[in-house]
Amino acid sequence: MRKSFFKWRCMENKYPLDGASVKILKALQQDARLSVQDLSGRIGLSSTPTWKRVKEMEKAGVIDHYTAVLNRARVGLKNCVLAEVNLARHVENVVEEFEKAVQEHDAIIECYATTGQADYMLKVVTPDIGEYDAFLHNVIFKLPGVSEIRSSVVLREIKPPSPLPLDHL
Amino acid sequence: MRKSFFKWRCMENKYPLDGASVKILKALQQDARLSVQDLSGRIGLSSTPTWKRVKEMEKAGVIDHYTAVLNRARVGLKNCVLAEVNLARHVENVVEEFEKAVQEHDAIIECYATTGQADYMLKVVTPDIGEYDAFLHNVIFKLPGVSEIRSSVVLREIKPPSPLPLDHL
DNA sequence: GCTGAAACCGATAGGAA
DNA sequence: TTCCTATCGGTTTCAGC
Numbered sequence: 001m002r003k004s005f006f007k008w009r010c011m012e013n014k015y016p017l018d019g020a021s022v023k024i025l026k027a028l029q030q031d032a033r034l035s036v037q038d039l040s041g042r043i044g045l046s047s048t049p050t051w052k053r054v055k056e057m058e059k060a061g062v063i064d065h066y067t068a069v070l071n072r073a074r075v076g077l078k079n080c081v082l083a084e085v086n087l088a089r090h091v092e093n094v095v096e097e098f099e100k101a102v103q104e105h106d107a108i109i110e111c112y113a114t115t116g117q118a119d120y121m122l123k124v125v126t127p128d129i130g131e132y133d134a135f136l137h138n139v140i141f142k143l144p145g146v147s148e149i150r151s152s153v154v155l156r157e158i159k160p161p162s163p164l165p166l167d168h169l
Numbered sequence: 170m171r172k173s174f175f176k177w178r179c180m181e182n183k184y185p186l187d188g189a190s191v192k193i194l195k196a197l198q199q200d201a202r203l204s205v206q207d208l209s210g211r212i213g214l215s216s217t218p219t220w221k222r223v224k225e226m227e228k229a230g231v232i233d234h235y236t237a238v239l240n241r242a243r244v245g246l247k248n249c250v251l252a253e254v255n256l257a258r259h260v261e262n263v264v265e266e267f268e269k270a271v272q273e274h275d276a277i278i279e280c281y282a283t284t285g286q287a288d289y290m291l292k293v294v295t296p297d298i299g300e301y302d303a304f305l306h307n308v309i310f311k312l313p314g315v316s317e318i319r320s321s322v323v324l325r326e327i328k329p330p331s332p333l334p335l336d337h338l
Numbered sequence: 339g340c341t342g343a344a345a346c347c348g349a350t351a352g353g354a355a
Numbered sequence: 356t357t358c359c360t361a362t363c364g365g366t367t368t369c370a371g372c
Contacts, residue, residue, distance in 0.1 A: 015243045015244075017244070025237065025239060025244070028236075028237035029236055029237050029239065030234075030236070031234065031235060031236075032201050032202065032235035032236050032237045033201065033202070033235045035347095035348060035349080036348075036349065036350090037347095037348065037349090045357080045358095046357065046358055046359085047348090047349080047350095047358090048350085048351085048357070048358070048359085049356075049357055049358085051349075051350070052356095052357095060243070061240050061243060062239060062240055062243045062244060063237050063238070063239060063240075064238045064239060064240050065199075065200065065237075065238050066200060066201035066202045066235065066236070066237050066238065067197075067198055067199070067200075067201050067235070067236060067238055067332070068194070068197035068198050068201045068232050068234075068235050069232070069233045069234050069235065069236055070194060070198065070231060070232060070233060070333050071230050071231055071232075071233050072333065074184045074229070074230060074231045075184075075186070075194070075231060075333060075335060075338065076337060076338060077333055077334075077337075080281075082281065082283060082290055099327050102327055102328055103327075103328060106331075106332075106334035106336065107334055108328060108331075109328070109330065109331045109332070109333065109334070110328055110329070110330050110331065111326075111327040111328040112249075112251065112323045112324075112325065112326055112327060113323070113324045113325040113327055114251060114321035114322060114323055114324060115321055115322045115324060116319065116320070116321035116322075117319070117321070118321065120327065121251055121321065125333060125334065127337050131337075150285065150286075151285070152283035152284055152285035152286070152287065152290065153283060153284045153285075154281045154282070154283055155281075155282045155283060155284060156281065156282040157280075157281055158268050158271055158272075158280040158281060158282055158289065159271055159272060159277060159278070159279055159280040160279070161278065161279050161330060162275075162277075162278045162279065163236070163275075163278070164239050164241065164244060164246055164278065164294060165246075165275035165276055165278070165294065166244060167275065168245060168246075168296050168300075169244065169245060204364090204365060204366085205365075205366065205367090206364090206365065206366090214340080215340070215341055215342075216341095216342095216365090216366080216367090217340075217341070217342085217367085217368085218339070218340060218341085220366070220367070221339090
């Protein structure tokens with residue numbers, strides 16, 4: 001098993017994480033508001049070293065930020081669509097313009113450039129499907145380089161965005 | 170514009186959110202560790218009502234939980250794949266078994282049932298593409314009802330998972 | 339429902355093991 | 356490094372508006 005390799009220092013990573021730090025990360029992914037005391041209790045360290053580790057991982061960018069996860073339905077965003085987008089390769093500056101537009105529109109909450117059929121995969125949230133239709137026509141279709149869009153409406157959330165698995169460390 | 174409808178009470182939502190509460194939610198999405206004092210300063214309320222609103226929104230499930238967002242690369246998860254999965258409709262209990270397996274495997278960090286070509290869309294993270302290949306063969310292909318998989322490897326993250334837009338409220 | 343003050347508890351920083 | 360302790364600041368509660 002490769003696990004032992006990674007136990008105290010993971011060479012493949014940008015940042016060395018030992019068992020205690022991994023436990024901290026797992027706990028903070030589940031509840032970012034845990035007090036240092038609670039954290040230290042769980043991982044079997046006292047609070048000062050626990051606190052130092054958290055601060056170091058924040059500074060090193062292992063912990064990027066902390067966020068409140070909202071219930072989409074309760075804030076009136078019942079509609080979620082996964083959209084595959086293709087760009088017309090012959091148009092000038094398509095990539096730059098498309099990626100800039102993606103950043104500017106808050107309804108697009110995720111976007112990846114991918115291999116496979118599509119050039120990009122987007123996650124778009126709106127109050128209802130009507131608003132998505134409007135967004136498609138007023139925003140996406142208006143972008144110069146967009147040649148194809150395939151929209152997949154989310155029918156059911158089987159697994160919501162979940163903590164990153166850290167057992168490989 | 171429909172905006173005025175929603176200003177003080179959004180009929181379509183499960184929970185009524187006024188301007189101050191929306192500001193709180195926006196701030197907490199950006200930084201879940203903001204102190205009540207900082208929050209209250211930003212929104213122009215004193216700390217007691219700010220605190221009460223936060224607690225109420227937690228209890229009402231508007232705020233689902235708080236999480237630490239980690240840097241994928243720095244915790245050794247350089248590979249991310251979006252996988253479309255189709256199930257064979259004739260096999261018994263496929264849906265239940267597939268969705269149960271999705272919950273059990275930590276490498277699958279998101280899963281949606283969607284309209285369109287695929288039955289499901291999955292997001293899978295692994296240390297490298299080799300581990301993804303192993304995961305496909307050892308886990309996904311072994312599930313009885315899975316008939317098709319189309320994997321799109323993420324080449325570049327244009328927009329990481331971002332705060333929900335709340336301007337419609 | 340908001341304000342302000344007061345009590346309590348946790349976070350941060352220093353020094354010792 | 357970690358632990359202990361003191362200080363400081365934030366959270367939470369309560370009385371009054």
